């Protein structure tokens with residue numbers, strides 16, 4: 001899957017995988033990108049090589065963090081290329097849930113199964129970011145903090161940043177308890193949250209990430225949301241909740257050529 005807004009830039013490669021097009025079997029069928037879910041590592045590596053082939057970016061230029069539902073952000077350089085890619089090395093960037101780079105030919109990678117992937121691009125300062133925003137990361141404002149880091153470290157201006165919020169858990173299915181609900185809504189200020197009175201403890205993670213981007217200054221027309229709910233469509237998309245916790249992981253990635 002691709003975002004229309006990011007697809008208009010010729011110097012950019014990005015995508016979010018579905019379940020289709022890989023080599024894994026049964027609950028991991030077929031394009032599982034994650035090593036830590038119980039799939040055969042050789043098959044996962046083969047799936048990753050297939051994404052590399054389709055994207056035109058060499059697999060040893062991909063970078064994976066060890067995602068821990070934090071708001072920790074890493075700035076990636078040439079030195080990190082290939083980290084987290086190969087199963088025997090176990091060298092993912094530790095405890096990190098967002099990656100930023102200004103380097104060309106570096107593929108920033110995020111894995112999800114219901115959590116929200118967010119991809120950012122500043123075409124003026126030439127900076128990209130990939131974010132893993134589950135409920136904890138969203139509550140900790142990881143998306144907003146990533147934009148703030150782009151501003152502080154790379155002199156990005158929010159009005160130039162293009163954002164894609166990917167397929168993930170939808171408002172329809174993402175139920176949570178009152179404590180979690182209150183934490184997440186607090187991340188954007190209670191007054192800003194749309195009144196979902198009929199679904200008091202349902203959370204719209206995509207909308208909350210969108211509001212975090214708007215709150216920090218992104219332009220509404222520069223933010224695109226993939227409306228697909230992975231829980232509703234767990235036959236086509238890996239879904240943690242839709243599968244009872246035993247499933248594969250999708251890849252969202254972005255790279256400047």
Ligand SMILES: [Zn+2]
Pocket residue numbers: 169170171172173174229230231232233
């Ligand atoms: Zn749904």
